[in-house]
Amino acid sequence: MSKPLENHWTAVVNGEQKHLEIAQTTRLVDVLRTHLHLTGTKVSCEVGRCGACMVLMDGEPVNSCLVMAYQCAGSDITTIEGLHGEEKGTLHPIQQAFVEEGGFQCGYCTPGMVISTKALLDAHPEPSHEQIETGLCGNLCRCTGYGGIIRAVRKAGERCAIRETSAEETVS
Amino acid sequence: MLLNREQSGKRWHLRPDGAPKVTGQLQYLTDMTLPDMIHGRVLRSEYPYARILSIDTSEAEALEGVYAVLTSKDVPGLNRFGIATPDQPVFCEDIVRYVGDAIAAVAADSPERASLALDAIRVEYEELTPLNSTDAALAPGAPELHEHGPGNVLHRTEIKRGDAEQAFATCDHIVTETYYTPRQMHAYMETEGGLFVPDEEGRLNVYAATQHGYKDRMQLARIIGCPEEDIRVVSSPIGGSFGGKDELNVQPYGALLALRCGRPVKMHNSRKESVRAGLKRHPMKIEMQTGMSREGIIQAHRVRITADTGAYATLGAPVLNFCTEHCLGPYAIPNVDVEGVSVYTNNGLSGEFRGFGGNQAIFAMEGQMDRLAAIMNMDPWEFRRRNMREKNDPGPLNQRILVTDGLSQVWEALDRSELWQKHQSPPADPSLPPWIKRGVGAAIAMHGAGLGYGIPDPAGGRLSLNNEGKIEVAFSYEEFGQGLVATLEIMLCDLFQCSTSDLSIIIGDTDRVPHSGSSTASRSTTMAWMALQRLQTPFRSRVLAVASEMYGVPADELVTGPGGVWRKGQLPAGSSEAETPEKAERIEVAEIVAVGNESTQIAENYLGASQYLAKDEAPSGLVISYAELATQGEADEWIFDTKFDYPTTPDNVVGGHYLYTYAAVAAEVEVNTLTGATKLLDTRHVVAAGPVINPMGYIGQIEGGSVMALGFTLTEDAVMQDSRYVTTNFDTYLIPTIQDIHTNLEVEAIEDLPEGDAFGPRGIGEIGSVALAPAITAAIHQATGVWVNRLPVPREQLVRPLNVPLQEGVSPS
Ligand code: FES
Numbered sequence: 001m002s003k004p005l006e007n008h009w010t011a012v013v014n015g016e017q018k019h020l021e022i023a024q025t026t027r028l029v030d031v032l033r034t035h036l037h038l039t040g041t042k043v044s045c046e047v048g049r050c051g052a053c054m055v056l057m058d059g060e061p062v063n064s065c066l067v068m069a070y071q072c073a074g075s076d077i078t079t080i081e082g083l084h085g086e087e088k089g090t091l092h093p094i095q096q097a098f099v100e101e102g103g104f105q106c107g108y109c110t111p112g113m114v115i116s117t118k119a120l121l122d123a124h125p126e127p128s129h130e131q132i133e134t135g136l137c138g139n140l141c142r143c144t145g146y147g148g149i150i151r152a153v154r155k156a157g158e159r160c161a162i163r164e165t166s167a168e169e170t171v172s
Numbered sequence: 173m174l175l176n177r178e179q180s181g182k183r184w185h186l187r188p189d190g191a192p193k194v195t196g197q198l199q200y201l202t203d204m205t206l207p208d209m210i211h212g213r214v215l216r217s218e219y220p221y222a223r224i225l226s227i228d229t230s231e232a233e234a235l236e237g238v239y240a241v242l243t244s245k246d247v248p249g250l251n252r253f254g255i256a257t258p259d260q261p262v263f264c265e266d267i268v269r270y271v272g273d274a275i276a277a278v279a280a281d282s283p284e285r286a287s288l289a290l291d292a293i294r295v296e297y298e299e300l301t302p303l304n305s306t307d308a309a310l311a312p313g314a315p316e317l318h319e320h321g322p323g324n325v326l327h328r329t330e331i332k333r334g335d336a337e338q339a340f341a342t343c344d345h346i347v348t349e350t351y352y353t354p355r356q357m358h359a360y361m362e363t364e365g366g367l368f369v370p371d372e373e374g375r376l377n378v379y380a381a382t383q384h385g386y387k388d389r390m391q392l393a394r395i396i397g398c399p400e401e402d403i404r405v406v407s408s409p410i411g412g413s414f415g416g417k418d419e420l421n422v423q424p425y426g427a428l429l430a431l432r433c434g435r436p437v438k439m440h441n442s443r444k445e446s447v448r449a450g451l452k453r454h455p456m457k458i459e460m461q462t463g464m465s466r467e468g469i470i471q472a473h474r475v476r477i478t479a480d481t482g483a484y485a486t487l488g489a490p491v492l493n494f495c496t497e498h499c500l501g502p503y504a505i506p507n508v509d510v511e512g513v514s515v516y517t518n519n520g521l522s523g524e525f526r527g528f529g530g531n532q533a534i535f536a537m538e539g540q541m542d543r544l545a546a547i548m549n550m551d552p553w554e555f556r557r558r559n560m561r562e563k564n565d566p567g568p569l570n571q572r573i574l575v576t577d578g579l580s581q582v583w584e585a586l587d588r589s590e591l592w593q594k595h596q597s598p599p600a601d602p603s604l605p606p607w608i609k610r611g612v613g614a615a616i617a618m619h620g621a622g623l624g625y626g627i628p629d630p631a632g633g634r635l636s637l638n639n640e641g642k643i644e645v646a647f648s649y650e651e652f653g654q655g656l657v658a659t660l661e662i663m664l665c666d667l668f669q670c671s672t673s674d675l676s677i678i679i680g681d682t683d684r685v686p687h688s689g690s691s692t693a694s695r696s697t698t699m700a701w702m703a704l705q706r707l708q709t710p711f712r713s714r715v716l717a718v719a720s721e722m723y724g725v726p727a728d729e730l731v732t733g734p735g736g737v738w739r740k741g742q743l744p745a746g747s748s749e750a751e752t753p754e755k756a757e758r759i760e761v762a763e764i765v766a767v768g769n770e771s772t773q774i775a776e777n778y779l780g781a782s783q784y785l786a787k788d789e790a791p792s793g794l795v796i797s798y799a800e801l802a803t804q805g806e807a808d809e810w811i812f813d814t815k816f817d818y819p820t821t822p823d824n825v826v827g828g829h830y831l832y833t834y835a836a837v838a839a840e841v842e843v844n845t846l847t848g849a850t851k852l853l854d855t856r857h858v859v860a861a862g863p864v865i866n867p868m869g870y871i872g873q874i875e876g877g878s879v880m881a882l883g884f885t886l887t888e889d890a891v892m893q894d895s896r897y898v899t900t901n902f903d904t905y906l907i908p909t910i911q912d913i914h915t916n917l918e919v920e921a922i923e924d925l926p927e928g929d930a931f932g933p934r935g936i937g938e939i940g941s942v943a944l945a946p947a948i949t950a951a952i953h954q955a956t957g958v959w960v961n962r963l964p965v966p967r968e969q970l971v972r973p974l975n976v977p978l979q980e981g982v983s984p985s
């Protein structure tokens with residue numbers, strides 16, 4: 001017989017170990033927004049369709065409205081608050097590109113978009129148009145018509161590629 | 173000018189709210205929390221139409237952790253709201269008229285407990301047969317949903333000119349068609365909600381999205397039965413609205429619960445609740461009959477509009493007015509017979525939505541134009557030109573309008589475009605399988621801005637030098653994503669040659685802004701521009717006069733500049749430019765904003781967002797800084813106010829507009845005739861709306877409007893069955909994703925305005941969304957020969973059997 005779940009939950013969130021006493025059936029989005037006050041992760045459809053709640057779980061993009069606490073206990077979670085440039089307090093090249101290219105309007109979809117873009121560029125540093133479409137088709141945006149987002153993703157791709165090349169050069 | 177980043181050069185202005193938005197630090201009003209807050213929920217109707225026999229809240233009240241259960245008995249003031257016609261009950265007393273109707277509200281110590289309490293409220297209903305269509309509602313003997321009938325008619329419109337009856341008799345060709353448009357959903361990403369905080373002085377602080385804080389304040393005061401000054405409404409930033417948050421939504425419940433409990437109450441609708449309770453675009457049936465002479469000149473136009481306004485009035489009447497005005501298109505038609513009716517039903521709630529009834533009208537009218545051109549065997553664009561109004565002709569309602577060249581300019585620019593030229597000889601692509609068909613279509617529109625004649629449309633604004641030495645503007649407009657704050661920054665930097673760090677921009681807080689009208693009807697850019705035109709001279713004169721007095725330099729040798737007042741000719745190079753991309757490279761993120769902090773800080777944190785942008789280096793050689801100036805004299809001597817009305821036509825035609833923007837759109841589509849799927853390949857929007865102040869915002873509004881129109885055309889419909897929503901979330905209500913959008917979209921801006929035009933840049937919030945649908949359906953016609961008359965385009969109409977040889981071994985079914 002399986003043991004009843006205990007309410008002790010721990011995970012690494014944005015690089016910090018977190019311990020909470022919560023029901024294991026709490027949704028990750030509520031763990032983040034309500035219990036950890038990380039309201040950068042947004043909530044909109046709650047059925048896994050809009051991507052506003054996207055976070056990285058062990059590096060993979062997941063809809064945090066569909067993940068229960070017990071499913072992510074012990075994992076490494078990155079939210080929009082965990083993304084930054086080379087130093088804390090600066091913008092990540094993806095965030096920078098969204099600002100420069102007008103990749104947002106109301107901004108409510110933006111944290112999710114940025115997170116999905118991060119996952120996309122991690123997998124495909126120089127994504128083709130099809131890869132951008134596939135990578136971001138789980139994120140809805142009602143304001144921008146996606147034009148600015150696509151331009152931002154392309155620019156971020158170029159930037160990340162440059163950064164990576166220069167990093168390799170320093171290593172070699 | 174083709175509008176893109178490259179063409180925009182230094183006017184490509186980075187939004188001050190960029191860094192907080194891309195880092196997730198920006199707190200929307202639905203992100204706000206307070207340590208001692210409780211949670212509010214609303215009990216909504218089980219039926220679209222029913223009589224309430226009894227409501228028993230005792231069990232809910234007895235639950236542990238429940239602080240309040242409110243029903244209609246608990247509304248101290250007016251138990252009704254609605255911007256134009258307050259006929260929507262805060263809580264229903266005896267009848268429910270749609271599935272979003274509110275019966276009770278609860279506040280409890282957790283959202284879970286609040287929903288338990290909702291379940292514990294016992295409501296007995298007598299179910300009635302819903303009026304699930306306008307036909308049912310107009311049928312003789314149909315029950316009347318409201319006392320203020322007659323019947324179930326909210327509003328009627330009429331335009332009659334000449335003698336249509338007679339003219340039709342002499343016409344050589346007549347096209348008759350009925351057009352249907354869907355119940356489109358705003359689908360803003362942030363659902364309705366906010367925080368409601370009573371304070372020690374007995375005031376209520378409302379942090380909830382709206383397009384017009386003052387209007388909310390007025391309505392809430394009426395509901396609560398208190399002076400308006402007892403309420404403060406903080407209403408920006410907003411995670412999208414598109415017209416959908418203009419009416420009150422959660423505010424009455426949050427406000428009443430907070431006052432009853434004496435504690436902060438948080439409300440946040442789930443998506444399902446948002447769909448069920450919220451506004452939609454009016455579904456319309458538009459019957460049109462258009463007749464022309466042998467030469468292809470339109471002689472007569474008969475239109476019957478039936479709009480399903482749903483359970484309550486909201487802005488149903490003005491929407492119908494707008495639709496009526498726009499169903500004549502930008503054409504000169506001598507004999508006109510238009511009638512419109514807006515009908516109450518039990519089908520949800522229709523209201524304001526980007527385009528405001530123009531989208532439906534333009535889809536129908538442009539559809540007629542293509543059909544007429546086809547009968548004439550004439551190029552549809554040339555056919556439009558022959559029938560277009562002349563520059564000096566009156567507007568659609570025979571009213572005087574401001575003369576511009578916009579219409580002919582957009583016509584010509586589109587005519588020249590490569591995309592439209594393809595229309596002449598659709599390129600045959602032999603690499604495509606035979607069931608893939610391509611076509612190109614186009615449409616043109618004139619679209620009124622402002623609320624129109626006879627509707628109070630106040631505007632104004634405040635410009636001041638605040639005591640920190642910032643040039644401060646305050647408007648009652650809202651930032652719901654359109655980039656208003658960035659546009660204001662650009663305007664102010666242009667006017668005063670100052671830098672963004674000299675500015676303080678205040679919006680979205682009734683305690684801090686003057687009453688200057690709402691962010692609706694594509695009006696804020698024009699209004700802000702006009703206000704600043706009026707305010708700049710008195711403001712500048714005082715600044716220069718004081719500086720001149722202090723330093724003994726004649727005022728006419730001084731100018732305003734970055735940081736303060738400068739001697740003429742000595743401004744630092746490039747100072748008049750808005751933030752450049754180079755500066756943007758230095759964007760840094762400020763300290764993380766504490767969450768759940770003293771809530772009143774939120775607006776300030778947001779509005780102080782320009783701190784995120786790199787500050788200019790302290791300029792040398794200036795005469796006096798703004799900060800020093802601000803210490804001279806009394807603070808109120810540095811404040812300048814203006815009040816005026818949005819320009820309207822001088823002619824007495826209710827709803828008639830004075831300012832119009834113009835657009836032409838071409839679209840190329842690819843139709844898969846095996847599946848009926850349509851893909852938008854290439855689009856060009858030509859827009860004549862005066863000077864482009866903020867290119868990034870302009871492109872974004874047109875792109876966003878265009879994709880919203882794409883959804884309106886191909887996929888979006890909040891389907892109802894027996895007055896209940898079938899499509900309740902984004903899994904079945906399909907808005908375009910990044911995979912569904914135009915492969916290519918170009919925006920061409922025509923910036924000319926007549927010499928001495930006093931109204932400046934026109935708003936472009938709606939013009940991108942009004943003419944795409946007919947362009948797409950025209951393209952579908954060229955591709956497939958099917959005349960589409962219903963949106964979203966029914967796929968089954970486009971499926972064509974093909975004589976494709978069957979594969980070996982596959983038996984025909
Ligand atoms: S809120 Fe999670 S996908 Fe929409």
Ligand code: FES
Nearest residue numbers: 105106107141143
């Ligand atoms: S920017 Fe508003 S939803 Fe994407």
